Amino acid sequence: MFAAFAFAYFFSALLRAVTATLAPAFSAELDLTAGDLGLLAGAYFLGFALMQLPLGRALDRFGPRRVLVSFLALAVLACAAFALARNFASLLAARALIGVGVSACLMAPLTAYRHRFEAAAQLRANSWMLMTGSLGMLASTLPVQWLLPVVGWRGLFWIVAGLLALATTLIAWAVPHDEPARPASDGAVFGYREIFGHHYFQRLAPLGFFAYGGLVAVQSLWAGPWLTEVAANSPAGAARGLFAINLSMLCAFFGWGMAMPHLTSRGWPVDRLIAMGVPLSLLLLFGAVALGPRAGAAWWAAWCVSCTFMALSQPAVAQAFPAAAAGRALSAFNLVIFLGVFCVQWGIGLAIDALLALGLARMRAFQVAFALFAFGCSLSYLWFLWRARAPTPPQAG
Secondary structure, eight states: OHHHHHHHHHHHHHHHHHHHHHHHHHHHHHOOOHHHHHHHHHHHHHHHHHTHHHHHHHHHHHOHHHHHHHHHHHHHHHHHHHHHOOSHHHHHHHHHHHHHHTTTTTHHHHHHHHHHSOHHHHHHHHHHHHHHHHHHHHHTTHHHHHHHHHHHHHHHHHHHHHHHHHHHHHHHHHSOOOOOOOOOTTOOOOOHHHHHHOHHHHHHHHHIIIIIHHHHHIIIIIHHHIIIIISOOOHHHHHHHHHHHHHHHHHHHHHHHHHHHHHHHTTOOHHHHHHHHHHHHHHHHHHHHHHGGGOOHHHHHHHHHHHGGGGGHHHHHHHTSOGGGHHHHHHHHHHHHHHHHHHHHHHHHHHHHHHHHTTOOHHHHHHHHHHHHHHHHHHHHHHHHHHTTSOOOOOOO
């Protein structure tokens, strides 16, 4: 079951991150501005985010297996449409549909794990799913760079469409049939109003938007342009840098998967780990802004690894609600994260364009745009600490 889910999530992550590697090709062929590039990359996340609330209801009603198979069929068609697109508008529409199609690739497995695994095993499975995602993002760097001269970016999307069709078949064959949804044992009703109003959800939401969403926004797009336009790497050098960044993320998530059951058994709550890890990520982010061209791939790899503390928040949110509401809780939090990805990804591009129009040098425009992002992350961390003063409700079983 895990292998089938992970195979599909691999391609979801590859599609999410491949824009960073393909950015020079897209810009050269379509003459895209930084804002256009941010919008194209962000369209995936917009489509992804728009589906989260309907997705959560569907997961709780119909089960992870049926929902994921249906969504992946759309992803196959969307990848084919992207490969056939001839202008920016059609690329944008196809990119958004890809986001819709793969929007269940993590939420469906996490819902299944919430139903079938104990708390410590959920944290491990979540970390190793994200490790698989990092492997997909790794594949979006140097391997894609090597394939481009052979198949072109259109051929690449045809290949991914075929492999997603294979992933759909594997899930239909390997994942157990969905069990009927059961209400909460205490009779409590958890609709989206109750989930969004929950203290623990509200405490984590701003960090999910800025810190977690920002991590994905930078890793899947802006790390590439930073390496080429600020750190003065060639496209091939930037691809090697992105490969190193994603390899470090893969190792970090593998480590979290190994460590979390032991940390949980020794009484280390997720909140304490997040409170310890986020300040390190803030220091590294502000450091990158200050260093400018000296902040290369190694620095961004360290920042990305420091942000992996936030990945612990997803299973923690799921465990704060009954299993019957797991799909809605996970999808609601994922909506927050991917709205953050879209806003940060496009916002950085718009800020860079606006600062360039004001006459700033390109490197300085990048630094100011990233400083604004770092300020938003800082405010979200202060909110997280301030909301800790209110008592956190006990976690559901």
